[in-house]
């Protein structure tokens with residue numbers, strides 16, 4: 001399962017961050033996941049809750065936010081947000097676009113002590 005391996009690397013990253021900063025308890029993490037990223041937030045959350053975690057992450061709450069990609073319509077120049085691959089320009093329904101983002105997975109915030 002894709003989300004499980006993603007979850008393991010997330011845990012490894014958080015543990016490394018905690019070690020590097022001398023933090024013993026990570027209380028909460030906020031993840032930003034691009035809407036065009038092939039990750040199921042619920043599957044990732046489930047993996048995070050069930051997988052074995054190091055002590056510093058035992059009480060960690062995971063918050064996941066989906067982030068839309070940004071697009072610029074090549075027909076009319078309108079900037080808009082893309083939540084799904086098939087989203088077309090809201091102004092002219094054009095499908096040709098420059099696309100930026102939407103495929104990232106970012107640790108946006110970490111609450112720890």
Ligand SMILES: [Zn+2]
Pocket residue numbers: 073074075076077078089090091092093094
């Ligand atoms: Zn357009």
